[in-house]
Amino acid sequence: MARKSWNSTYEGIIPHQVQENFLNAAYNDEMMEKRLNGSFIFVAEMEDKVVGFANFTPVNSEGQSELSAIYLYQDCQGEGIGTALLQRGIKELENLKEVYIDVEKENTVGKTFYDVKGFKTIKEYDDNFDGHILKTVRMCLTV
Numbered sequence: 001m002a003r004k005s006w007n008s009t010y011e012g013i014i015p016h017q018v019q020e021n022f023l024n025a026a027y028n029d030e031m032m033e034k035r036l037n038g039s040f041i042f043v044a045e046m047e048d049k050v051v052g053f054a055n056f057t058p059v060n061s062e063g064q065s066e067l068s069a070i071y072l073y074q075d076c077q078g079e080g081i082g083t084a085l086l087q088r089g090i091k092e093l094e095n096l097k098e099v100y101i102d103v104e105k106e107n108t109v110g111k112t113f114y115d116v117k118g119f120k121t122i123k124e125y126d127d128n129f130d131g132h133i134l135k136t137v138r139m140c141l142t143v
Contacts, residue, residue: 001050002027005071013106018130039068042088044081051076054085056093063097065089070101082113090143098140102127105135114139 003023010019025031035041035055044052052072059065067089072081090096101119103110119139127136 001053001073002069002071004073005052008074009071009107009110010104013104014129014134015132018132021130040089040093042085042092044072044076044085046076046081052081052085054082054089056089056099059093059096063095065093065096065099067099067101077109083117086117096143098142101139101141102136103139105137111137114141117141 006019006023007016039058040056042054042056043050053069054067054071055069057066057068067086070082070085086099090099099119101114103114105111105124119141121137122140123138125136125138127134
Protein backbone atom coordinates (compact mmCIF):
# COMPACT_ATOMS: atom_id res chain seq x y z
CA MET A 1 0.00 0.00 0.00
CA ALA A 2 2.68 2.53 1.02
CA ARG A 3 4.88 1.60 -1.94
CA LYS A 4 2.16 2.04 -4.57
CA SER A 5 0.95 5.26 -3.01
CA TRP A 6 4.45 6.68 -2.70
CA ASN A 7 5.45 5.76 -6.22
CA SER A 8 2.39 7.43 -7.74
CA THR A 9 2.52 10.49 -5.46
CA TYR A 10 6.24 11.24 -5.79
CA GLU A 11 6.83 10.33 -9.43
CA GLY A 12 8.87 13.21 -10.84
CA ILE A 13 9.40 14.74 -7.38
CA ILE A 14 11.63 12.20 -5.61
CA PRO A 15 14.00 9.94 -7.58
CA HIS A 16 12.78 6.34 -7.68
CA GLN A 17 15.86 4.93 -5.89
CA VAL A 18 15.46 7.44 -3.04
CA GLN A 19 11.81 6.37 -2.73
CA GLU A 20 12.81 2.70 -2.62
CA ASN A 21 15.48 3.36 0.03
CA PHE A 22 12.94 5.14 2.22
CA LEU A 23 10.22 2.53 1.76
CA ASN A 24 12.60 -0.34 2.50
CA ALA A 25 13.73 1.36 5.71
CA ALA A 26 10.37 2.72 6.91
CA TYR A 27 8.16 -0.25 6.03
CA ASN A 28 10.27 -3.30 6.74
CA ASP A 29 8.97 -5.89 9.21
CA GLU A 30 10.85 -4.42 12.19
CA MET A 31 9.61 -0.87 11.58
CA MET A 32 6.05 -2.05 10.99
CA GLU A 33 6.11 -3.91 14.29
CA LYS A 34 7.28 -0.71 16.01
CA ARG A 35 4.51 1.26 14.31
CA LEU A 36 1.87 -1.28 15.31
CA ASN A 37 3.07 -1.32 18.92
CA GLY A 38 3.88 2.36 19.36
CA SER A 39 1.41 4.37 17.33
CA PHE A 40 -2.13 4.39 15.99
CA ILE A 41 -2.87 2.97 12.54
CA PHE A 42 -6.30 3.32 11.02
CA VAL A 43 -7.13 1.31 7.91
CA ALA A 44 -9.76 1.98 5.24
CA GLU A 45 -11.32 -0.92 3.39
CA MET A 46 -13.61 -1.13 0.38
CA GLU A 47 -15.05 -4.42 -0.79
CA ASP A 48 -12.80 -6.33 1.64
CA LYS A 49 -9.63 -4.68 0.28
CA VAL A 50 -7.36 -2.23 2.12
CA VAL A 51 -7.42 1.02 0.13
CA GLY A 52 -5.73 3.39 2.56
CA PHE A 53 -4.30 3.97 6.00
CA ALA A 54 -3.35 6.74 8.41
CA ASN A 55 -0.61 6.55 11.06
CA PHE A 56 -0.70 8.89 14.08
CA THR A 57 1.87 9.12 16.87
CA PRO A 58 0.64 8.96 20.46
CA VAL A 59 -0.57 12.29 21.86
CA ASN A 60 2.16 14.00 23.90
CA SER A 61 1.67 15.88 27.17
CA GLU A 62 0.90 19.09 25.23
CA GLY A 63 -1.93 17.44 23.27
CA GLN A 64 0.05 17.09 20.05
CA SER A 65 0.25 14.20 17.58
CA GLU A 66 2.05 13.72 14.29
CA LEU A 67 0.14 12.39 11.34
CA SER A 68 3.19 10.52 10.10
CA ALA A 69 1.44 8.90 7.14
CA ILE A 70 -1.84 9.00 5.33
CA TYR A 71 -1.80 7.00 2.11
CA LEU A 72 -4.51 5.98 -0.31
CA TYR A 73 -4.40 4.16 -3.58
CA GLN A 74 -4.48 6.78 -6.30
CA ASP A 75 -7.77 5.56 -7.77
CA CYS A 76 -9.41 5.90 -4.32
CA GLN A 77 -8.47 9.55 -3.81
CA GLY A 78 -11.28 12.07 -3.88
CA GLU A 79 -13.79 9.61 -2.43
CA GLY A 80 -13.75 10.93 1.17
CA ILE A 81 -11.54 8.11 2.45
CA GLY A 82 -8.66 10.37 3.47
CA THR A 83 -11.09 12.65 5.27
CA ALA A 84 -12.61 9.68 7.09
CA LEU A 85 -9.17 8.45 8.17
CA LEU A 86 -8.20 11.91 9.45
CA GLN A 87 -11.49 12.29 11.31
CA ARG A 88 -11.17 8.83 12.84
CA GLY A 89 -7.74 9.65 14.22
CA ILE A 90 -8.97 12.96 15.62
CA LYS A 91 -11.93 11.20 17.25
CA GLU A 92 -9.96 8.28 18.70
CA LEU A 93 -6.88 10.04 20.09
CA GLU A 94 -7.60 11.20 23.63
CA ASN A 95 -6.64 14.73 24.74
CA LEU A 96 -5.72 15.73 21.18
CA LYS A 97 -5.37 19.48 20.59
CA GLU A 98 -3.11 19.70 17.54
CA VAL A 99 -2.18 17.46 14.62
CA TYR A 100 1.09 18.12 12.78
CA ILE A 101 2.08 16.97 9.31
CA ASP A 102 5.11 17.44 7.07
CA VAL A 103 4.23 17.44 3.38
CA GLU A 104 6.50 17.83 0.36
CA LYS A 105 5.75 21.20 -1.21
CA GLU A 106 5.43 19.76 -4.73
CA ASN A 107 2.94 17.14 -3.51
CA THR A 108 0.06 19.33 -4.63
CA VAL A 109 -2.61 16.67 -4.01
CA GLY A 110 -1.47 16.19 -0.41
CA LYS A 111 -0.87 19.89 0.25
CA THR A 112 -4.32 20.79 -1.12
CA PHE A 113 -5.95 18.07 1.01
CA TYR A 114 -4.40 19.48 4.18
CA ASP A 115 -5.25 23.08 3.22
CA VAL A 116 -8.91 22.14 2.67
CA LYS A 117 -9.03 20.28 6.01
CA GLY A 118 -7.93 23.42 7.85
CA PHE A 119 -4.23 22.74 8.38
CA LYS A 120 -2.17 25.93 8.51
CA THR A 121 1.40 26.27 7.28
CA ILE A 122 3.72 27.05 10.17
CA LYS A 123 7.06 26.82 8.35
CA GLU A 124 8.85 25.66 5.24
CA TYR A 125 12.28 24.08 5.24
CA ASP A 126 14.74 22.10 3.15
CA ASP A 127 14.95 18.44 4.13
CA ASN A 128 17.94 16.29 3.11
CA PHE A 129 16.13 13.11 2.19
CA ASP A 130 18.73 10.45 1.43
CA GLY A 131 20.85 13.00 -0.45
CA HIS A 132 17.88 14.55 -2.27
CA ILE A 133 16.77 17.98 -1.03
CA LEU A 134 13.02 18.24 -0.52
CA LYS A 135 11.09 21.44 0.03
CA THR A 136 9.00 20.49 3.05
CA VAL A 137 5.99 22.31 4.48
CA ARG A 138 5.21 21.87 8.18
CA MET A 139 1.49 22.22 8.87
CA CYS A 140 -0.74 22.14 11.96
CA LEU A 141 -4.43 21.53 12.54
CA THR A 142 -5.96 22.76 15.77
CA VAL A 143 -8.81 20.49 16.87
